[in-house]
Amino acid sequence: MDEIRSILNEYGLQLEYAESVSDKVYKVYTNHGAFALKQLSANRNSRFTDQMIQLEKLGYRSFVPVYRTHSGQFLAGQDSFYYLMPWLHNDKKEERDQKHVHLFKETALMHKRTMKEIKINRTDVEKHYEDTKKKWEEQKLVYEKFVDRAEREWYLSPFELQAVTYFSETIQATDFASERLEQWYEAIKEKETTRLALTHGQISVHHFLYNDVGNGYFTNFEKAEFAPPINDLLLFYTRTFKTYPKTCSECADWYYTYHRNSPLLDEEVNLLLSYMAYPHYLFKVINRYQSEQNQNEKMECTELIKSYWQMKNTEPFVTQIHENEENRKRQEESSSS
Incomplete structure (x- = not known):
């Protein structure tokens, strides 16, 4: 919990409560609402946000944005890296x-x-x-x-x-x-x-x-x-x-x-x-x-x-x-x- 609190501080957010959604994803409740906090796996591409920037330049915007920290970075943390997104759901009532x-x-x-x-x-x-x-x-x-x-x-x-x-x-x-x-x-x-x-x-x-x-x-x-x-x-x-x-x-x-x-x-x-x-x-x-x-x-x-x-x-x-x-x-x- 202390690590998550420290991560959110980099975004200027105060942690109120964190709920584990999976082994890598947390739903975090803050003084500015709920967000999704995702831990980046060690074997994953830390430059994946470059592809999202490219998508936006090409006019495609149907993706969940990644927020920047106060220092302008997409990833936060020291030993483990995390990124923050708005909280969306996948339980839409559809067949x-x-x-x-x-x-x-x-x-x-x-x-x-x-x-x-x-x-x-x-x-x-x-x-x-x-x-x-x-x-x-x-x-x-x-x-x-x-x-x-x-x-x-x-x-x-x-x-x-x-x-x-x-x-x-x-x-x-x-x-x-x-x-x-x-x-x-x-x-x-x-x-x-x-x-x-x-x-x-x-x-x-x-x-x-x-x-x-x-x-x-x-x-x-x-x-x-x-x-x-x-x-x-x-x-x-x-x-x-x-x-x-x-x-x-x-x-x-x-x-x-x-x-x-x-x-x-x-x-x-x-x-x-x-x-x-x-x-x-x-x-x-x-x-x-x-x-x-x-x-x-x-x-x-x-x-x-x-x-x-x-x-x-x-x-x-x-x-x-x-x-x-x-x-x-x-x-x-x-x-x-």
């Missing part, structure tokens, strides 16, 4: 789907406002493609050899039985991802430029807050950076699908909310689908099981089935987007002929 619609629309608008083109380094593009392709082929081969050995055994361990059961579907997902990667490369190698946008780095309804009149604002720009616009979508969906088996029929709708407000290029769609479809987590579990001497069979089986669930949760989303893209291309071809 889950509607909150995500607002989130994806604002993400698209932020990307669109900050989008810029940079010249492609063909050597880097080719290296990324070849390295990724080689890695995926090697991981696929490791899995194939693992299954081949397991199938020659009289008795399979629980993990081996699961791995054999999931093999066919995993290889199909891998081949699909490789095909999309190939399509991305064929398109991008003909281009002179590619696009970057200011990405939030961790879009979530928990990082999208509302004021008293219902307007939504982004918060927590600690991972913000200029990167390919698909990065925000990739991280969001990877986290969303990393759970127990579930149907997310609205997930594609959220994607198209984004796409209507900031359309992705064909090569960007292919790269997104490629990364989404590739069962990285499952291959990681298979490799770890073979590498470690003293495996915990139960734990490894649990991790394997979780990775399988993630792959299967992702599949309907990726399939729907891909089929829609193929239908669109066919319609465009028939219209032009």
Whole structure:
């Protein structure tokens, strides 16, 4: 409490009461009202406010501002650093789907406002493609050899039985991802430029807050950076699908909310689908099981089935987007002929 009191003094505020909201966030009540005080993680970018200043210069203001101290700094503290923001809430009475619609629309608008083109380094593009392709082929081969050995055994361990059961579907997902990667490369190698946008780095309804009149604002720009616009979508969906088996029929709708407000290029769609479809987590579990001497069979089986669930949760989303893209291309071809 003394540390928080000292921090608030740098803003000319007197602490009356502090309420812990999470391990890093406090709701502080002061002589000038309530504020949100956030502790900056040691591994986060302490210059994240530069990105917020850039956003404002570009005319995008749908983010929660960070207050300056009396000395003009955005961060306060000595050993640990904190920053102060107005207190907003994320408990607006809306359906889950509607909150995500607002989130994806604002993400698209932020990307669109900050989008810029940079010249492609063909050597880097080719290296990324070849390295990724080689890695995926090697991981696929490791899995194939693992299954081949397991199938020659009289008795399979629980993990081996699961791995054999999931093999066919995993290889199909891998081949699909490789095909999309190939399509991305064929398109991008003909281009002179590619696009970057200011990405939030961790879009979530928990990082999208509302004021008293219902307007939504982004918060927590600690991972913000200029990167390919698909990065925000990739991280969001990877986290969303990393759970127990579930149907997310609205997930594609959220994607198209984004796409209507900031359309992705064909090569960007292919790269997104490629990364989404590739069962990285499952291959990681298979490799770890073979590498470690003293495996915990139960734990490894649990991790394997979780990775399988993630792959299967992702599949309907990726399939729907891909089929829609193929239908669109066919319609465009028939219209032009």
